[in-house]
Amino acid sequence: MLLLEQRIKEKNLSLTERALRCDACAIRHRGVCEVLDREELLALNRISAKKIVPKGQMILGEGDARTVFANIISGVVKLTKSLEDGRQHIIGLLFPPDFLGRAYRPDNPYFAEAATEVELCIFPTSGFERILRAHPALEHRLFELTLSELDASREWMLLLARKTAAEKVASFLLMLAKRAPALGCPHMPKPQTIRIELPLSRAEIADCLGLTIETVSRQMTRLKTAKIIELLDYREIAVPDLAKLERAAQSAH
Amino acid sequence: MLLLEQRIKEKNLSLTERALRCDACAIRHRGVCEVLDREELLALNRISAKKIVPKGQMILGEGDARTVFANIISGVVKLTKSLEDGRQHIIGLLFPPDFLGRAYRPDNPYFAEAATEVELCIFPTSGFERILRAHPALEHRLFELTLSELDASREWMLLLARKTAAEKVASFLLMLAKRAPALGCPHMPKPQTIRIELPLSRAEIADCLGLTIETVSRQMTRLKTAKIIELLDYREIAVPDLAKLERAAQSAH
């Protein structure tokens, strides 16, 4: 097993090497890690392992015993829930530097899958919860992040319950524009036209919004016809005027 | 101001009296308080005040600066969010012994209103957050409760996104049967027929489910016609066979 070999190799790293590895990490100063001091970081680092998960692969199973916690370093993870007859819904998307995993619960309440190729910094369950208990700063930070997730999920509920198909699709694109890693160099002054890479297929977008594939597709062309977006490619769109998209997300018109 | 008088009176209570007050509380061994030891309980008690909020009155405003945290001792609180054009959605219902308030954020992300007459044990913002920081057990407990709320809100998202009107109404009634304080004596062996007191109007139920009043009404009569529920009163229903209701909540059929 590749994971095991990797872990053995990593066990042999010196502490200095370990600390350096975190220093070089893209999310060292973001997400859960941002509040950690040197000692806390090292404690976590000691039980962590890097893992690349290919697109489409399951990370956590719904109802399974939990196996890992993880920081998302790159890529997008989708969290889904299903009804018995197969209807499903994407209850959340995780972007870097989001944290994956449900603490203090024996089973996992949702299914987690790599929506794109994903780079993870994983922690075994028991070790992570032990460190969590021992370091209030870490637990406090995770609490804050959980509160934000709860806020976001309630915001999304309003969208699911009360927005029209047109508003839903516009809101989805807007969410991506805000949350997804920007295309191009992040230090460049923002060009007027924003390009968004869609990490999801039409089917997955439909599962995010509680719509069908066809409705998503129709609303995308509607937005294109209204000159609010340009479809550069099935997986890439351009937004010439973000304010227009914001208006479309608020009122179907 | 009534609240002020009450607070002055309460300041003069002896510590013994205070401790006794908590001992007599209906939710002393539930919710946030259940994990607190004598000392922690007293610290909280010292800054707390009882408050009765009449049905329909606002408790927290959306976007307002936060004013209080509170334990729900009795009654039901509804949390709502609105779009600019007035469309609204009930993003959550709080029953005893739920906790009300969003820690670590300057503004309140939702509107909180008494759905029925509500009895609260309120804590001023700053004092509560100070105690929260000083007592990891309290923060840990609140973290656990927040995680459960997040799980529940994601479960509800699946309902909003993928269930039919019939399934939504059945699921709503089922949720009440599980969460709302049971009618009659709680120590009595459960009668086969469960009676549920609806804490919400049809309009509020519609706002919970992302439906219109009329659709909720029609689905209620549909459930009545199918003998799954009996309408004893606009505000009270009976469920002769909970398993039937569970089936209705899973598949429209």
Added chain:
DNA sequence: CGAATTGTTGAATATTCTCAACAGAGGTGG
């Protein structure tokens, strides 16, 4: 008791879904 509010029911309408056909993109093997 009467007014106001809340809930129910019906008919027509609108939005979204379903089914179906087709188009474009991407990958594989000849």
Added chain:
DNA sequence: CCACCTCTGTTGAGAATATTCAACAATTCG
């Protein structure tokens, strides 16, 4: 490199579900 196949996305027509508008019934409150 192209033909072929598969997978994903688009578009259209008809159907289904939920909404809107409207009238009326039941309940609550003063």
